[in-house]
Amino acid sequence: MERTDQERGGMNSSPVIDLSKAPGERAAWDQPTWKVYLWAICELLFVTNSWQISSALRISVLRAFGARIGEGVIFRPRTRVKFPWKLHVGDRSWIGEGVWFHNQDDVHVGHDVVISQETFVTAGSHAHRRDMALITRPVHIEDGAWVTSRCVVLGGARIGRNCVITPLSVVDGRAVPADEIWGGNPLAYVADRVLEGGRRP
Template identity: 35%
Template structure:
């Protein structure tokens, strides 16, 4: 039986984008202005994200203590809310539509490891949250998942597969529990 041998780890063909100086600067900007509760202003955070290459829509709210891996792999639509302690692990592109709510402690993952190989190699895939999606508090969206328009992932749930539009998902792994109906 084979064993895991992390000395042979290889993250090829992954590249974090940008140059080393840009990545180093972002590390400090992220720590000083995003992962902290000292800077409550969403406008300033949006300015910084755009400066580092993110595409950000209008009226985006970013709460304190948010961690964003690489903003140059991030797109956010209009009127989107990003709650406290959200982790956006953008090793590759994360696309967040308009009117999306990422509740407190939500996690968006674009990377994992191939547990079937001794070297435990890095695997990456994009995450897409279409318009009107709600990711509940403490919920996790795994790599390669598309959350269809106005879908809901309830608190603490884990999405490992695509979420159908206008459906509510719950559990680990998340399963469809009912349709989402939006009334007046």
């Protein structure tokens, strides 16, 4: 049985934001309605669809909707892209199965980057102290970085060149230094990234 406010120790006196008055999600669309809806259909058929196994076809469809994707990129099945016209991926990068780019703002992925399975990259949040209006900040994942499986990368994050983010980590809106390994929630330094031969990348 659900407890009442009084049983929880509250008096039901604190104000609550009326979500019916919150600025809408369309604030981030910046494209015609027909294009956003058409993309939703194409995403379902060609990008998110686990039966569609061709990385080349997936990339072709993303490019047709404005994504800037370099050469030699691998884009696995079950991926999601909110707005392809706000996605930038450099050459030879790998996008793992189930990665979700919830990119209400630009997401920049450098060359030779790995983003592993089920990682969630979001460029949006809400003004939770005011009116729950959408707030967006771009995300930058620099060349040679590896964001491992099931991480969350939040708006404003800048993951440095050759950085590694360990599994299940949350990267808040901060700059993570190059050539280092970081992980956890809250995010913390783990070690330098050292290649075979004892050198940093």
